[in-house]
Amino acid sequence: MDTPYYKYHVFFCTNQRQDGRPCCQDNRAAEMRSYMKQKIKEAGHSGKGEIRVNTAGCLDRCDLGPVMVIYPQNIWYTYLDEEDIDEIINSLINEDVPVERLLLKE
Ligand code: FES
Secondary structure (H helix, E strand, O other): OOOOOOOOOEEEOOOOOOOOEEEEHHHHHHHHHHHEEEEEEOOOOOOOEEEEEEEEEOOOOOOOOOOEEEEOOOOEEEEHHHHHHHHHHHHHHHHOOOOHEEOOOO
């Protein structure tokens, strides 16, 4: 298999619903996406062969949100705040084990 263009390609659902159903943007998803993107850039780990953070629409796991998914590893996370995002960033940069407590297992 070819080497992936990005080592970790992170997709944040930032979907906002107006009908009262749960959605990731109810939990500051766009703000957390920007926070992660900025932190990774500052750490010098963005771009080809490294980490890319993108916005996504609904990933259809709304009840477990807010959610992000990381490819090609197929790692799904939820998160609450900047501290959680920092932990996820550290595990990616250090190529560490995933942050167990934030993993979506269903
Ligand atoms: S609104 Fe985020 S997964 Fe559906």
